[in-house]
Amino acid sequence: MKIFVQILQVIAALGLISTVLLQTGKSAGLGSIAGGAESLFGGSKKGMDDLFSKLSTASAIAFLVLTLLLSMF
Numbered sequence: 001m002k003i004f005v006q007i008l009q010v011i012a013a014l015g016l017i018s019t020v021l022l023q024t025g026k027s028a029g030l031g032s033i034a035g036g037a038e039s040l041f042g043g044s045k046k047g048m049d050d051l052f053s054k055l056s057t058a059s060a061i062a063f064l065v066l067t068l069l070l071s072m073f
Helices: 002-022 035-040 046-072
Strands: none
Touching: 002 046
16 A cells, blocks of 8 residues: 555656646746737747646645655554
C-alpha cells in the first residue's frame, strides 16, 4: 500500500512540475509595454492557461494529500 501511494505521489509531483512549466509567464517586465497590442492581434492563449492552472491546482492538492497520507504510515 505504501509503495502504491509513493508511486502516486511521484506522478502527482511530475504532473505539478510539468503543468507549472507549461504555463506562460505573467511577469510585468518590458514585455508588458507591448502587451496591449498582443490582445488586439489575437495573441492570447487564455484557454490553455486556464486548463494548466486548473491542472496544477489539482495536482498540488493531490501531492499535498498524498504527502500527508504517507506521513501517517
